[in-house]
Amino acid sequence: MRIAILTGGGDAPGLNTAVYEFTKLAEKKHEVYLALHGWRGMLEGELVRAKSIDLLGSAFAGGTFIKTSRTNPFKDEERAKRLADTIKSRGIDVIIAIGGDDTLGAAAEAQSRGLANVVGIPKTIDNDLPETDYTLGFDTAVNIATTETEYVKTSSVSHERISVVEVMGREAGWIALFTGLATGADAILIPEKPIETATVVEKLKRAYGEKKYALAVVSEGVKQDVGGPVDEYGHARLGGVGNELAAIIEKELGVETRATVLGHTIRGSPPSAFDRVLATRFAASAFDAMEAGEFGVMVALKGNDIAAVRLSDIAHRNKLVSGKWLELLDRHWSL
Amino acid sequence: MRIAILTGGGDAPGLNTAVYEFTKLAEKKHEVYLALHGWRGMLEGELVRAKSIDLLGSAFAGGTFIKTSRTNPFKDEERAKRLADTIKSRGIDVIIAIGGDDTLGAAAEAQSRGLANVVGIPKTIDNDLPETDYTLGFDTAVNIATTETEYVKTSSVSHERISVVEVMGREAGWIALFTGLATGADAILIPEKPIETATVVEKLKRAYGEKKYALAVVSEGVKQDVGGPVDEYGHARLGGVGNELAAIIEKELGVETRATVLGHTIRGSPPSAFDRVLATRFAASAFDAMEAGEFGVMVALKGNDIAAVRLSDIAHRNKLVSGKWLELLDRHWSL
């Protein structure tokens, strides 16, 4: 078979490991190609022959050696036609698509249109893909966010100030939840659990009273019920909610409060051991699914096991913080 | 209720987080004490009142702030009697025992003798406790071992040499397996899967031929079928098997081969985000078990959930690498 591997959407630690491990498994029996720049490469025929030996040097590095893009190959029918042509003319039988919602949505579409047989591997630092407990990159991103938040906390203690750390997460608050728990944050704000700003301020006031510093970790996607300041500072700009909250807290409590926005720094690290092992397991399961002729699926972490789930069950759904995780957060707020 | 928390056995990243989080949950309703030096403190009455605010500064540091020991309080009946007396005279109702096989074995014994009600929290960097997918400290230890092995690998590439990295693991090869997978090791040797030395040499020869360096990651507990060198170099000394293997490989292949023993460096790091969140969840579940009057149990990670298992099911059993993990290793060897 002729196989093409691609990585799409925002880059994440672990992508290179998955690409390398899959190639190593598949190259002995099949012709393996790398489609550069995600679906763009599949669309434009940017295909290069994969050899695991060439990928080895970057197998455990951050980012994605085969590049990525947010190109949607089904944006319109002209594109879809071009994609079909390229796949056909280049003789691609199987596509291994590694990505998040958009990338895997295109994979599901390619499968359902019969353009190619596809197997998906879940990746996003946001951990918001359904049907898998963890996605590639999440563990690493949380580790880096935790380290950086600890640095902010240290400075907060020295200066006896309040710190607001804003992390990525528009719809889902996984990064904020894990980072907040991992750093003993006094307030953790995620989109799934709206908390009145007055309650946040009250919690931080009490925490500050006890230990002369306080820490809030906040998802970028949180919408606070703040009146004036929203208009005054605006939501659209980078670090919006973090800076906004910091301004309110400082005003309400009269305590110096600083916001820090952890931006792209948390996605470019070499993968953690967890993400490396997960990538290795995902790659092996994707290979097994392919060999078994099981297509239209995404490999997924279910508890401690790897399983294959239907790609059609993934599309257009976000995995939000809920259930036991929300209970953990509720308990945290009740303290 | 009057509660005593203790940490026993080898220290591990995440202990301080668990102690802090449990104290924070329990101190509002109960009297919480810290038994210093593991079971020794329980035996000798080294008990100090726990306040979460005092534990905060070390909550996310490595090691264990409340110290540890390998003291077995049931070594003989005199000791057992003394333990019973101390528990009774100090009015301890509940013991939260955080540790590995020995520490939790003593907890099970204390429960079965009716000395106190106990809840256990699993901890060991070796990950060899049964009934839980992961133990506190394992993820961090693997991360550090991975980082250090990457450094060794880098030097191996520059010098075009073979490296043997020996990691902890006497009965169970979890650290070697995860570290080996996470670093793309060419050979992974664990006690659960004996591999003939000739096969190891052959694998490394092929790997070296392809890329001009090779890497073996080895559990300290591996017993190789090596003839002369065993007698010549001896098993008892530090880094036994690693140095032994390196000597054989160098001799057989005529390629410079160096051994590195990752010793205590991998257990003293601040906990990874994974271990911090796990410690927080374990502490919360231990608290819930206690509040529900559920004793004689250990909290455990089952897939992505926390459950309580019987302490009596843990004792004297090792969780060895098996099932899907052994298949992953087999596949690795087959490449």
Next chain:
Amino acid sequence: MRIAILTGGGDAPGLNTAVYEFTKLAEKKHEVYLALHGWRGMLEGELVRAKSIDLLGSAFAGGTFIKTSRTNPFKDEERAKRLADTIKSRGIDVIIAIGGDDTLGAAAEAQSRGLANVVGIPKTIDNDLPETDYTLGFDTAVNIATTETEYVKTSSVSHERISVVEVMGREAGWIALFTGLATGADAILIPEKPIETATVVEKLKRAYGEKKYALAVVSEGVKQDVGGPVDEYGHARLGGVGNELAAIIEKELGVETRATVLGHTIRGSPPSAFDRVLATRFAASAFDAMEAGEFGVMVALKGNDIAAVRLSDIAHRNKLVSGKWLELLDRHWSL
């Protein structure tokens, strides 16, 4: 003698090491006190007896265990009087002031008014104190900024985008210069060397053309000759110049460009080995100066040696990037 140690201004890695090491040297012969919260503690009499054993646990941690503030004890004569009274009533003979321009300026004032004998130790992550080659905290801050910039660069490569990283430095561009050199930045912008925005854009265009990503590292204090965008986005907000530049570059080159502001994360890390050794040497020299009755001085790194310089030579002067360092930057721009 009765000695008080204080740390003032922004916290920096290495402060705890210096406080610990000085205390360890001095406590055998003298009474050592810690003035909490910088000059505020000296002013308000927040003095606690220093014991090195109590400081040991935080000796190599980030931040400052004895807290800091930006309190100026000579803000007005009432304060100055109060300071004099406190020093006298508490019997303080010597003040060891660890800080930057403001903190050491107050130390110089205290000396010249004869309130106490002072010895200064230079600290600021910005490295902009005169008469010393390096200040405590600079090396660590640059290491963290370098690590974080590498993460941004990795993501930049994967996405084939341009990244602008903004670091601290209002008057002096040391952090940007070192971070930029250490990460192979294509453009390094510091306040000391104004570069026309058109030149920056041209350089990045060429770099992007060669390698499909580009990196600019920028001091927050850089003033660009940008027209409209300045008015539109404003200079005052956090991450001003970084976001502004990114917007212009993206518009001019039609290449996705993202800004990342490395904020407080770079000042709260545990100190690098360099800063720990420097702190140890500074503490030893400060002790020697004190024992020799040499007051009104700051210890300083001169090449590879520690020397004592007059505090009066420090005050109100910034050490800007100049001489050989500016030549290095010029050469960098000429490539």
Next chain:
Amino acid sequence: MRIAILTGGGDAPGLNTAVYEFTKLAEKKHEVYLALHGWRGMLEGELVRAKSIDLLGSAFAGGTFIKTSRTNPFKDEERAKRLADTIKSRGIDVIIAIGGDDTLGAAAEAQSRGLANVVGIPKTIDNDLPETDYTLGFDTAVNIATTETEYVKTSSVSHERISVVEVMGREAGWIALFTGLATGADAILIPEKPIETATVVEKLKRAYGEKKYALAVVSEGVKQDVGGPVDEYGHARLGGVGNELAAIIEKELGVETRATVLGHTIRGSPPSAFDRVLATRFAASAFDAMEAGEFGVMVALKGNDIAAVRLSDIAHRNKLVSGKWLELLDRHWSL
């Protein structure tokens, strides 16, 4: 001109940065080649054309992308003849030799025999090259050794045990000195300052009495005046002096004492910011020396400046810990 760059001896962080930066400066005017595997490549004609763009990806990675060896090209006259022939036949005008004592010794020899014009760049994690304050790789190695020693210390505190950490350094104790100071070691043992074992034991006894743990950092090259154990355990084996000392301390004090040998882990890390900037400066100065026709020199760090020193002044001399550094150590022992 036709230039060849080589890296020889043990690999060290910063080598790739120096090779990349030099190439980037020189490739516009000259033909730059990479001699692979140190002098071996020069001898055997393993020369590949250098392009900075190809080196960029590894410019800030650990190790040496162009490989290294310990080949001595002047081992005998046959080799020397072959080297001369290769240099001549390949038309090499200038050799940039990056290495330690042996590599630069060969460079001096090549210059004095008139085989080529050479410029040296000093590299060794041991920091024992004369005429330069720091060598490439030392700062990074000390940072990693410090991090790893902190991990050991953490575990030591938890277990209330004594730890002996052995680091590289056969003749010169720079790594042990810096690592010991940076971690607050109670005993620092280096070859340049023999300390009676009884004194070491006494110091550790006192330290242990005060804080219930103690730490010794020891150069591998230290020769202790230990009687029986030397014969019993032998000096030749890995971790000799560390394990030997640990055994004696445990026996003398009756306190659990563990040895950890930091081996190859400390040389394979990505370079610290300090080493990256130093490599950049060394490369620029080497280029300047070449352009000025100044040959037979090594660039060197003198205080905060880069200077060129005679290669003939370097050969066969070790830079030992002395002067102010030995005073610092003496003071440390006197506490």
